[in-house]
Amino acid sequence: MPTGCSDTYPRLIGDIGGTHARFAVIDSPGSPPTRFRTLCCDDHAGLLEAVQAYLLLERGLAGPRVAxxxxxxxxxxxxxxxxxxxxxxxIEQLRIELGLARLVVLNDFTALALSLPRLQAGERRQIGGGNECAGRPVALIGPGTGLGVSGLVRCGNGYAPLEGEGGHVTLAASTPREAELIAVLAARFDHVSAERALSGPGLIALHDAIRQLAGAPPLALEADEISARAMAASCPWCAEALQVFCGMLGSVAGDLALTLGAFGGVYIGGGIVPKLGDFFDRSDFRRRFEQKGRFSEYLARIPCYVILAEYPALLGAATALDNALAGETGT
Ligand SMILES: Nc1ncnc2c1ncn2[C@@H]1O[C@H](COP(=O)(O)OP(=O)(O)OP(=O)(O)O)[C@@H](O)[C@H]1O
Structure with a gap:
């Protein structure tokens, strides 16, 4: 349904992950998003109910026109x-139920990729060396509930985001220890994808595998407990799990950088790495990113950044909406 620009506010934007649904509103043209809220997906029967809960919490908000x-x-x-x-x-039924003139739904990491050119200074932290080359492809990877992967490639005067499922590529071992751990995971999963290790559930699976190989009894810890114990150096199994996680993430990010020729930089998002602070900076991530034999020098030139912005994917959703509406109105 064509939608004139003037009647498209307020606009609702959302970032829906496997654990969290984050929402915000843009009240008028050119204004920044406001009314940020993060809801737990498990507290709601579906996306419709989560949006309705958000709108109820934001009493006084005029009903959004587009989202x-x-x-x-x-x-x-x-x-x-x-x-x-x-x-x-x-999507169409949700649009009708929410009374929206237009509803755009896209992959969350495609949205996050769209936000990268809008990041402010201070919203990213570089890990290791390398220099970004304007106009070259940008890569994006982010462990959260799953492992999101995307990128940006130059298209006309702007960038086009990639829509793939790179989190499900096959996980390869780079050390004998990783081969042992992957063998334990292979006994549990049909396919040991990168996501099986590089996500919150993946960190738990690595920790379980390390304890199993050590002959230690199973210990049910949440992913944030594993990383907290690792960072406090209070548990050797947790420390190894998080070290292996960072190293494997370096390898997979290096593969992605090679595949895309990502001289525009490799960005790391998702709900885990930004919380690892110094541990991540001191981890094997960057060494493993560059450890690609004859292509080590190539990778050494590519910068890696941890995304520090709090709600970056919401900005990307706003950009996707701008693009969709501009396409309809020809602006
Ligand atoms: N400090 C931490 N250390 C390790 N894991 C963490 C930490 N905080 C959160 N997690 C894990 O991160 C995951 C949630 O990540 P995130 O906040 O990115 O969720 P999401 O956006 O819903 O996920 P996705 O977009 O991947 O579906 C959960 O598996 C959680 O256990």
């Missing part, structure tokens, strides 16, 4: 089914 949601799954056609959660819905 864009980045969501953690491939988006192909009208039916959306989340990979790491049980929510599923029809």
């Amino acid at each position: 864009a949601f980045g969501i953690a799954n491939p988006v192909e056609g009208d039916r959306v089914r989340m990979t790491n959660h049980d929510w599923s819905f029809s």
